[in-house]
Amino acid sequence: MGFNWAMRSGITLTNATRFTKTQRIGDPLLQVPPARRGNRTGAPRSVPLAKRGNLRPCSVPLAKRGEPAGGGQFTNFARALGTSLLTIIILALVACSAPPKRTATAPTAPASPTALEPAPQGVLQVAFLDVGQGDSALITFPNGKTMLIDGGETSEGVALVGKLRRLGVKQIDWLVATHPHSDHIGGLIQVLKAFPVAEVWDIGMPFESPVYRDFLLAARGARSPDGKRPKFRVVRRGLTLEPAPNVRLSVLAPSDPLLKGTRSDPNNNSIVMRLDAPGGSFLFTGDLEREGRARLYATRPNLRADVLKVAHHGAENGTDRAFLSRVNPTVAVIPVGAGNRYGHPHRETLALLQGRRVYRTDLHGDIVMRLGADKKLQIATTRAAPAQPTAPTKPAPAVGVVIGNRNTKVYHRPDCRSLPKPQNQVRFRSAQEAEQAGYRPHACVQGE
Numbered sequence: 504m505g506f507n508w509a510m511r512s513g514i515t516l517t518n519a520t521r522f523t524k525t526q527r528i529g530d531p532l533l534q535v536p537p538a539r540r541g542n543r544t545g546a547p548r549s550v551p552l553a554k555r556g557n558l559r560p561c562s563v564p565l566a567k568r569g570e571p572a573g574g575g576q577f578t579n580f581a582r583a584l585g586t587s588l589l590t591i592i593i594l595a596l597v598a599c600s601a602p603p604k605r606t607a608t609a610p611t612a613p614a615s616p617t618a619l620e621p622a623p624q625g626v627l628q629v630a631f632l633d634v635g636q637g638d639s640a641l642i643t644f645p646n647g648k649t650m651l652i653d654g655g656e657t658s659e660g661v662a663l664v665g666k667l668r669r670l671g672v673k674q675i676d677w678l679v680a681t682h683p684h685s686d687h688i689g690g691l692i693q694v695l696k697a698f699p700v701a702e703v704w705d706i707g708m709p710f711e712s713p714v715y716r717d718f719l720l721a722a723r724g725a726r727s728p729d730g731k732r733p734k735f736r737v738v739r740r741g742l743t744l745e746p747a748p749n750v751r752l753s754v755l756a757p758s759d760p761l762l763k764g765t766r767s768d769p770n771n772n773s774i775v776m777r778l779d780a781p782g783g784s785f786l787f788t789g790d791l792e793r794e795g796r797a798r799l800y801a802t803r804p805n806l807r808a809d810v811l812k813v814a815h816h817g818a819e820n821g822t823d824r825a826f827l828s829r830v831n832p833t834v835a836v837i838p839v840g841a842g843n844r845y846g847h848p849h850r851e852t853l854a855l856l857q858g859r860r861v862y863r864t865d866l867h868g869d870i871v872m873r874l875g876a877d878k879k880l881q882i883a884t885t886r887a888a889p890a891q892p893t894a895p896t897k898p899a900p901a902v903g904v905v906i907g908n909r910n911t912k913v914y915h916r917p918d919c920r921s922l923p924k925p926q927n928q929v930r931f932r933s934a935q936e937a938e939q940a941g942y943r944p945h946a947c948v949q950g951e
């Protein structure tokens with residue numbers, strides 16, 4: 504029964520070994536109490552969200568039925584790579600812009616199992632996309648309509664367009680800019696050039712920045728599916744949408760008048776939305792901070808959601824105990840770049856999220872969730888996460904071949920004399936795994 508996703512969509516799952524490797528049920532990062540874990544070596548599981556307390560999120564790499572074993576994914580990868588390289592060349596010629604660094608490093612990246620597949624008809628899919636230090640999520644509704652919430656930095660635009668194509672996107676029905684910071688709207692500029700867009704949502708807050716100006720220009724210059732211009736909509740609390748039958752999307756914030764004089768007005772005026780579908784709910788929070796949360800509470804919204812897109816990249820000001828108790832998510836997703844200069848996600852946030860399933864784009868890559876007619880949530884990721892304890896009180900399992908310092912993002916040999924304090928240690932199974940998570944080698948490693 505755990506294979507419902509595969510059966511409904513006509514695709515087959517890759518073998519359980521790969522799933523187990525990706526899933527790593529025992530991964531301390533995920534912090535599920537042992538009594539609830541189970542399925543240590545078994546098949547992918549689906550998650551009945553209605554039955555709280557019996558949740559086993561899963562991570563399910565997929566391969567198309569009929570693809571040659573092994574080589575299929577590489578072929579797809581090579582094809583995707585070829586397409587994106589071609590796109591880069593064309594864009595470089597047209598826009599005279601340097602190719603983004605993430606795409607440029609792609610040829611050396613291993614062909615990884617992909618979770619980026621078009622959503623089957625009748626399934627709600629939410630793909631939290633790895634755009635480095637930024638934020639981006641694509642919702643594909645059961646009727647095929649799409650909503651893109653944010654798009655990472657401008658340098659991520661080409662890669663983002665490639666991911667959207669792999670997800671089967673032909674047009675964007677709603678393109679949402681939660682707030683005008685570049686790590687949310689930059690990549691949307693390329694998206695507006697690449698796809699027909701029906702509606703652009705924005706908070707309409709005066710904001711001076713070259714990226715926001717380019718975003719507005721791109722929105723004005725874009726075309727809609729009917730060959731006209733996208734509808735530009737300044738959204739406020741109270742706007743609701745029924746993008747597909749039985750699916751409801753509600754804008755909870757910002758409200759009028761927009762907040763002023765907060766630590767970050769763009770962040771605190773972020774568009775906050777909840778998505779309700781049979782069997783599950785999602786809360787999208789943009790970069791909402793403390794003052795924005797206080798305003799949100801004043802409107803007495805229903806914040807309870809199964810999946811929380813953690814606010815402000817896991818910053819300490821984006822999450823607190825009161826907020827988590829109102830949302831009470833089973834699954835939390837942190838969109839964050841490896842080794843970012845802000846130290847996101849903050850340790851305080853990770854500590855608060857203990858006991859919930861935590862997915863991070865810096866560790867898991869793209870995180871794709873599906874909710875089908877069986878009302879069970881299934882989760883696949885493009886990358887296996889290295890073991891990373893979030894609980895300083897619990898000793899990390901002795902799986903580490905190298906030991907990272909979560910503060911300095913430097914990793915050491917286990918016998919190094921200057922190991923970080925136990926509470927700052929992150930264990931990786933290999934130096935490669937540490938580097939994939941954005942860690943740099945200490946002299947003890949380089950001396951080898």
Ligand SMILES: [Zn+2]
Nearest residue numbers: 684686687790
């Ligand atoms: Zn941000």
Ligand SMILES: [Zn+2]
Nearest residue numbers: 682684770790
């Ligand atoms: Zn922001």
